[in-house]
Amino acid sequence: MDFRLKDPSYSDELSLRQQVFNYILEAVLSGRFKPGEPLTELKLAEELGVSRTPVREALRQLEYEGLASSIPNKGVIVNGISETDIEEIYAIRALVEGLAVKWAAERITDKQRSDLEETFELMSFYTRKKDYQQLGKYDARFHNLLFDSCQSKVLRHILRMLMRYVEHARIGSFRVSERAEQALEEHRAILEAVLEGSADKARDLMTMHINNALVNLMEQRKAGEKKDQA
Amino acid sequence: MDFRLKDPSYSDELSLRQQVFNYILEAVLSGRFKPGEPLTELKLAEELGVSRTPVREALRQLEYEGLASSIPNKGVIVNGISETDIEEIYAIRALVEGLAVKWAAERITDKQRSDLEETFELMSFYTRKKDYQQLGKYDARFHNLLFDSCQSKVLRHILRMLMRYVEHARIGSFRVSERAEQALEEHRAILEAVLEGSADKARDLMTMHINNALVNLMEQRKAGEKKDQA
DNA sequence: TACTGTATTATTGTATACAATTATACCATA
DNA sequence: TATGGTATAATTGTATACAATAATACAGTA
Numbered sequence A, B: 001m002d003f004r005l006k007d008p009s010y011s012d013e014l015s016l017r018q019q020v021f022n023y024i025l026e027a028v029l030s031g032r033f034k035p036g037e038p039l040t041e042l043k044l045a046e047e048l049g050v051s052r053t054p055v056r057e058a059l060r061q062l063e064y065e066g067l068a069s070s071i072p073n074k075g076v077i078v079n080g081i082s083e084t085d086i087e088e089i090y091a092i093r094a095l096v097e098g099l100a101v102k103w104a105a106e107r108i109t110d111k112q113r114s115d116l117e118e119t120f121e122l123m124s125f126y127t128r129k130k131d132y133q134q135l136g137k138y139d140a141r142f143h144n145l146l147f148d149s150c151q152s153k154v155l156r157h158i159l160r161m162l163m164r165y166v167e168h169a170r171i172g173s174f175r176v177s178e179r180a181e182q183a184l185e186e187h188r189a190i191l192e193a194v195l196e197g198s199a200d201k202a203r204d205l206m207t208m209h210i211n212n213a214l215v216n217l218m219e220q221r222k223a224g225e226k227k228d229q230a
Numbered sequence C: 001t002a003c004t005g006t007a008t009t010a011t012t013g014t015a016t017a018c019a020a021t022t023a024t025a026c027c028a029t030a
Numbered sequence D: 001t002a003t004g005g006t007a008t009a010a011t012t013g014t015a016t017a018c019a020a021t022a023a024t025a026c027a028g029t030a
Helices: A016-029 A041-048 A052-064 A083-107 A110-128 A132-149 A153-168 A179-195 A199-229 B016-029 B041-048 B052-064 B083-107 B110-129 B132-149 B153-168 B179-195 B199-229
Strands: A068-071 A075-078 B068-071 B075-078
Touching (some): A016 A041, A052 B052, A083 A132, A083 A153, A083 A179, A083 B083, A083 B153, A110 A132, A153 B153, A179 A199, B052 B068, B083 B132, B083 B179, B083 B199, B110 B132, B110 B179, B132 B153, B132 B179
Antiparallel strands (some): A068 A075, B068 B075
């Protein structure tokens, strides 16, 4: 557990600050650092074998991304995410990602077209194989390619933030279900609309896709709670 | 020009980091630090009479808010904003602020109702007096109250970021025009819809309001360009 | 002159030191 | 026992010191 960041296996190109951030982010998203838990600079610094400086900067970034709150002279604590928060995030996503694919349909480049198609083929492959880990990886890649295709710095910035929230709410699990196949079909429809340049159609399909994902997520959470009680 | 931050007139409650950020932000928004200009930590630190540490953190925040870009080991430079960026920001605002007032109409508290009404009265007053400086102040307050009224952390976070972009594009000037009166009527309509709980109506009115603001802004910019050439 | 390599400088990245603030523990006292 | 106050410790906020990297200038050579 006490691995050092300088270990070359942890990608040596990134700055220490970036590596520290990734480490803390992973811990928060995976639930190892729980909501309400205080993150003290010194403890993290010692845990990672670095000084307070990069830790401090990483914590600030965490704060800006909305995953933690800092109280002056007291420290930063991990934010919790309520059911309401999740519903709100999905409502916002439905709008903003809808706009994103609309613009993507209008502005996508040839390179991005083929990248998207290739990624979709891999998603299709791993869905058939029921390899949900790999599927999750390419699902994220698919969405990111879509965001890049709309050629908008502002939109990418906002979407990146939203996706962090989504990960925080532990959405990853949704893929481990029979919805994977339905989701694949929805992705296929969105991809086709984007590639043929049907902007409004792509937007509506994306909105529906996200709404469906929310419904599914909520059902799973309910099921999960029941299981916990049993 | 070389005022020190510790000057009590500059609000003494805030942390140094916060004060430095406000200083740099003001300089960027006002155009004193121009797009493409590199912001070096030491220079700013000396200019303000503080150490590099708070300056550094302020620059990072500027980066997260999208107003500057940092290149590893090279420094951070002020971001430019193109005409396309502005159009995109307004398109996103139309969606997100639309959602915000929709939720505000559904969730506003009594306190917020009276605050909004009071603020609107002041806007009305200063519009009649053609005091566009005060008007701008209460216009910002009006929008912020609206954002608070939707009781959503996520939405507030996103809107705050968007409004920074908008300020960056020097939108403040739009108020100095005959549109002020039209804008007041639009605000009145939005306020009424929110207060009577007509969520969808409020959303549509806000969307229109923002679209109108964009059209007006673009016309002004064109006029400004012509004047520059003359 | 054009070009390349090296020394110098400037700037960021990281670590440490110090100051200020807040939380905690402990003891005295009613 | 409960309460209040002071000393101590823990933690953040800021400043400075050091290391690493990238830009610049300049001299030497073809």
